Amino acid sequence: MKKVLIVDDAAFMRLTLKKILEKNGFEIAGEAENGDIGVKKYKELKPDVVTMDITMPIKDGVQALKEIRTFDPDARIVMISAVGQKPFIYEAVMSGAKSFIVKPFEEKHLVKVLTQVLEM
Amino acid sequence: MSDNYSNDPMLDMFIFETVQLIEQLEQSIIEIERSNCYTEDSINEIFRVMHTIKSSSAMMHYENISLIAHTIEDLFYFLREEKPKKIDCLKLTDIVLESADFIKHETDKIVEGRKSDGDGSELIRRIKNYLSRLKADNSKENAEKGKSPSKNEDTDSISEDSSNQINLSDFLQQNYKAVIYFEEGCQMENVRAFLVINNLKEIAEDISYVPEDIIDNDGSIEIIKNNGFWISFKSDRSYKEIHEFISHNVVFLKEFELYETKSDGHQQLSTDNQNRKDLQDKEKIEEPQFVSTRQSIISVNVHKLDKLMDLVGELVISEAMVLQNPDLNGLVLDNFLKSARQLHKITGELQDAVMSIRMVSLSATFQRMNRIVRDMSKKLGKDIRLELIGEETEVDKNIIDHISDPLMHLIRNSVDHGIENSEVRKAKNKPEFGTITLEAKNSGGDVLIIIKDDGRGLNKESILSKARRNGLIKKPEQELTDKEVYSFIMLAGFSTKEEVSEYSGRGVGMDVVTKNIGAIGGTVSIDSVEGEGTAITLKMPLTLAIIDSMTIKTGKSFFSVPIISIRESFKAEDGDIIIDSEGNEMIMIRGQCYTAVRLYELYGIKTEIKNISDGVMLMVENDGKAICIFADEIIGEQEVVIKALPGYIRNLKKIRGLSGCTLLGDGNISLILDVGDLITSLEEGRMKI
Numbered sequence: 001m002k003k004v005l006i007v008d009d010a011a012f013m014r015l016t017l018k019k020i021l022e023k024n025g026f027e028i029a030g031e032a033e034n035g036d037i038g039v040k041k042y043k044e045l046k047p048d049v050v051t052m053d054i055t056m057p058i059k060d061g062v063q064a065l066k067e068i069r070t071f072d073p074d075a076r077i078v079m080i081s082a083v084g085q086k087p088f089i090y091e092a093v094m095s096g097a098k099s100f101i102v103k104p105f106e107e108k109h110l111v112k113v114l115t116q117v118l119e120m
Numbered sequence: 121m122s123d124n125y126s127n128d129p130m131l132d133m134f135i136f137e138t139v140q141l142i143e144q145l146e147q148s149i150i151e152i153e154r155s156n157c158y159t160e161d162s163i164n165e166i167f168r169v170m171h172t173i174k175s176s177s178a179m180m181h182y183e184n185i186s187l188i189a190h191t192i193e194d195l196f197y198f199l200r201e202e203k204p205k206k207i208d209c210l211k212l213t214d215i216v217l218e219s220a221d222f223i224k225h226e227t228d229k230i231v232e233g234r235k236s237d238g239d240g241s242e243l244i245r246r247i248k249n250y251l252s253r254l255k256a257d258n259s260k261e262n263a264e265k266g267k268s269p270s271k272n273e274d275t276d277s278i279s280e281d282s283s284n285q286i287n288l289s290d291f292l293q294q295n296y297k298a299v300i301y302f303e304e305g306c307q308m309e310n311v312r313a314f315l316v317i318n319n320l321k322e323i324a325e326d327i328s329y330v331p332e333d334i335i336d337n338d339g340s341i342e343i344i345k346n347n348g349f350w351i352s353f354k355s356d357r358s359y360k361e362i363h364e365f366i367s368h369n370v371v372f373l374k375e376f377e378l379y380e381t382k383s384d385g386h387q388q389l390s391t392d393n394q395n396r397k398d399l400q401d402k403e404k405i406e407e408p409q410f411v412s413t414r415q416s417i418i419s420v421n422v423h424k425l426d427k428l429m430d431l432v433g434e435l436v437i438s439e440a441m442v443l444q445n446p447d448l449n450g451l452v453l454d455n456f457l458k459s460a461r462q463l464h465k466i467t468g469e470l471q472d473a474v475m476s477i478r479m480v481s482l483s484a485t486f487q488r489m490n491r492i493v494r495d496m497s498k499k500l501g502k503d504i505r506l507e508l509i510g511e512e513t514e515v516d517k518n519i520i521d522h523i524s525d526p527l528m529h530l531i532r533n534s535v536d537h538g539i540e541n542s543e544v545r546k547a548k549n550k551p552e553f554g555t556i557t558l559e560a561k562n563s564g565g566d567v568l569i570i571i572k573d574d575g576r577g578l579n580k581e582s583i584l585s586k587a588r589r590n591g592l593i594k595k596p597e598q599e600l601t602d603k604e605v606y607s608f609i610m611l612a613g614f615s616t617k618e619e620v621s622e623y624s625g626r627g628v629g630m631d632v633v634t635k636n637i638g639a640i641g642g643t644v645s646i647d648s649v650e651g652e653g654t655a656i657t658l659k660m661p662l663t664l665a666i667i668d669s670m671t672i673k674t675g676k677s678f679f680s681v682p683i684i685s686i687r688e689s690f691k692a693e694d695g696d697i698i699i700d701s702e703g704n705e706m707i708m709i710r711g712q713c714y715t716a717v718r719l720y721e722l723y724g725i726k727t728e729i730k731n732i733s734d735g736v737m738l739m740v741e742n743d744g745k746a747i748c749i750f751a752d753e754i755i756g757e758q759e760v761v762i763k764a765l766p767g768y769i770r771n772l773k774k775i776r777g778l779s780g781c782t783l784l785g786d787g788n789i790s791l792i793l794d795v796g797d798l799i800t801s802l803e804e805g806r807m808k809i
Binding site for chain 1: 130133134136137138167168171172174175176178179181305306307308310311314315318335338368369371372419
């Protein structure tokens with residue numbers, strides 16, 4: 001099973017992601033409520049893929065993405081974004097995000113993105 | 121939310137988090153208002169809160185909530201990016217609070233199982249108006265300074281000529297061309313296109329594409345959707361490799377076409393470099409400096425805690441059943457007793473631990489009062505500060521639920537009736553702003569909450585005359601202490617304020633406060649100095665689930681009386697009993713006459729002990745009123761775990777004077793007397809069981 005790390009400051013979002021992913025045969029390696037913890041957990045858990053929220057306290061998702069990419073250039077990170085965050089997604093994409101998905105998303109879309117990113 | 125994952129825990133989590141966020145938001149707003157400016161941190165925080173609510177509510181398909189949150193988010197996005205100088209703080213605060221109210225109102229509806237159908241369009245219109253005015257002001261200001269206004273995020277307009285901007289000859293000169301179609305519903309096709317370009321750079325160079333303006337123009341989304349995304353590039357990889365690369369690295373790829381051409385010679389389009397520069401500028405945008413103060417906590421459903429508490433209660437009882445087992449009597453059991461002590465210690469600790477889990481700090485309840493004081497003082501044109509002391513004091517969750525309404529009422533009273541207008545205050549040589557202090561502290565097993573204001577205080581004379589008019593005075597007026605006079609305002613139907621204002625005096629008076637606090641075994645007392653202020657003290661137990669009680673026995677039945685309501689116990693003689701004209705029994709103690717109630721008569725219990733001198737009298741009081749209860753004997757003091765009476769008993773008939781039942785250590789069931797209710801029912805007329 002592929003291990004996923006969920007980074008999101010909203011507990012609701014983490015729960016939603018977790019439910020969908022577990023249902024679709026992913027293993028939740030861990031959860032983090034901000035970018036800072038996300039980076040630490042990435043080092044510790046070495047997940048196959050990360051879902052990364054953008055707007056978070058302490059350290060935002062784009063920043064966390066950049067940091068993770070410094071020590072693991074192959075990291076597979078999917079940004080979870082809201083409508084209207086285009087500039088940040090561009091930045092994330094430039095910094096090596098594998099893909100992104102826009103909230104509110106549909107279950108099948110999320111699963112598809114992660115599956116495809118894992119195949120890359 | 122689609123049906124697959126819409127179930128209760130999700131909704132609970134959504135509501136829990138949204139309510140928390142809104143509270144956090146209100147808190148920051150109140151602080152902002154105090155310091156009178158929106159700092160970068162606070163703007164960031166509000167932006168983030170609204171952002172989270174927007175996403176979660178959209179996931180849950182509460183579009184009305186999501187829309188409001190989105191609009192506020194847009195507004196704060198603008199504030200954050202543009203940092204306009206002239207902000208109408210007051211207006212802004214009002215708008216944000218109003219939106220918070222809207223969201224709160226809608227979540228309330230959801231909690232109650234109703235449809236969230238509030239229409240926020242009017243509010244949204246106003247927020248948008250505010251934003252556009254802000255934008256207009258800002259660009260004017262920028263223009264005045266000779267600076268061009270920076271780009272806005274608003275890119276709703278679809279540029280008509282975006283597809284015409286490409287230089288076709290450039291496009292045709294590359295050796296590969298591809299047309300990519302994305303799946304429907306993948307959203308932000310333009311960013312996806314950009315992602316493709318970004319990936320493609322690994323294996324290709326001199327990339328150009330149509331539509332060209334995918335970054336700056338959201339209109340490109342429609343074009344990509346309808347016509348596909350056209351790319352032309354140069355690469356030394358084989359057709360097969362590129363084909364594989366695209367099908368592997370493009371997420372949400374619906375279909376694509378790849379053509380190889382042999383031409384060469386091309387021009388680099390400048391778009392790419394420019395984009396990068398744009399993005400680098402934007403990199404500076406979000407440098408979070410805000411440090412979250414949230415604790416690392418988990419949220420647990422209260423029902424689970426109730427269940428845990430119940431189980432611990434059972435454990436305490438079973439422990440007593442084992443340790444006090446009659447079979448053990450007379451045996452020498454050194455080792456058993458040693459282990460038993462250990463068990464007792466651990467169950468005690470467990471009980472404390474479970475109780476402490478249920479303890480919640482009063483801060484959220486207290487903080488809510490900030491909002492009330494703010495709104496009211498603004499409407500009434502008074503300048504009032506609310507000081508909170510000891511808000512970290514913890515009480516049982518159940519108690520919190522019971523006190524927020526009374527607290528709100530008392531605070532409203534203070535703001536409306538207590539604190540004077542600033543002119544009056546000036547005339548009286550008081551500081552122009554009024555102060556209300558809300559203080560909480562522990563005292564023994566109780567929690568005290570004190571609401572104090574420096575307003576006009578209570579007028580003893582007007583209370584007395586009103587009490588006289590309503591026939592509330594039961595003893596000579598000169599014997600009344602100040603406290604007794606003030607306590608008249610807590611009686612039902614008493615209100616010295618004749619007119620009704622928006623905030624208080626709607627017929628719901630202090631008596632409701634007394635009743636609510638009384639319901640959780642608490643008391644209310646009032647101190648006041650006319651012209652200087654009033655202090656109202658609420659005294660409440662720390663927890664509801666376990667109470668200290670005295671167990672008494674009548675016939676074969678056990679009753680537990682909360683220690684808090686017992687004044688004294690004594691032996692009486694048959695001769696002490698007086699019978700009044702209606703045939704009710706009274707007893708005279710130290711010159712005071714009290715109603716005497718025989719428990720066995722009241723509840724129809726068979727007992728041998730009917731002579732007053734054979735049994736025992738317990739004087740119990742509630743709300744300053746006392747009666748004497750006659751029982752066979754006192755068993756002893758013990759902590760009991762309150763259980764509700766089973767539903768079939770409660771539904772069958774309303775039994776007065778009982779608040780629940782409990783299990784005693786020896787396995788017997790004991791009924792818990794509700795002294796307040798017992799006294800009221802006696803006053804309403806001798807009750808018949």
